[in-house]
Amino acid sequence: MNSKLRAAYDAEMSIARALYHERDYERCFVHLERAHILGQRNYIPHVVNHWWMLKAGWRKSDVREVLGQIVRIIGSAGSLVGAVPLGNTGRANVSAIKPMPIPEDLARYFEVR
Numbered sequence: 001m002n003s004k005l006r007a008a009y010d011a012e013m014s015i016a017r018a019l020y021h022e023r024d025y026e027r028c029f030v031h032l033e034r035a036h037i038l039g040q041r042n043y044i045p046h047v048v049n050h051w052w053m054l055k056a057g058w059r060k061s062d063v064r065e066v067l068g069q070i071v072r073i074i075g076s077a078g079s080l081v082g083a084v085p086l087g088n089t090g091r092a093n094v095s096a097i098k099p100m101p102i103p104e105d106l107a108r109y110f111e112v113r
Contacts, residue, residue, distance in 0.1 A: 001042045005109045009038040009045055016052060025056045029091065032056065036090030037106055046076040046084070053090060068092020086110070 001009070012035035019028035032053050039045030050073045057065030068091070075096055078084050087100035094100070102110060 001039070001045065005038060008106070008109055009035055012038060013049070013052070016056075020052065020056055020059070023059070025060045028056050029053070033089035033091060034103065034106065037087055037102060038109060040076075040084045040086075040088065040090065041079055041082070043076060043079045046079045047073055050076055050090060057092070062092075065092045068096075072096055 012031045016028050016031035016035060019025070019031065032049060036046075036049045036053075039049050050069050054066055054069035054073065057069055072090060072092070085097055085099040087102040088094065088096070088098055089100060
């Protein structure tokens with residue numbers, strides 16, 4: 001993970017963790033989704049992100065989210081071989097294999113120069 005991508009991922013995760021501790025799980029998920037887009041190609045950040053999604057889903061008593069995150073934590077191994085759908089938000093309400101549009105402000109981290 002290059003330093004700019006790492007900084008963006010860390011910033012999104014920091015905001016998500018703060019919102020989690022404030023019990024603002026809806027806004028927490030927004031930043032977890034953004035962090036997922038940034039970190040999904042890197043195994044450890046990918047797993048950490050899904051762990052936090054699982055925790056937030058648990059706090060919301062969202063059984064679908066919790067079960068979906070357990071499956072996604074296991075499936076995070078796909079990032080070891082480059083088998084991740086770019087742009088996917090990582091939530092249990094979307095297919096784990098569906099590529100999705102990357103938000104405009106995050107797209108610059110994926111441009112080939």
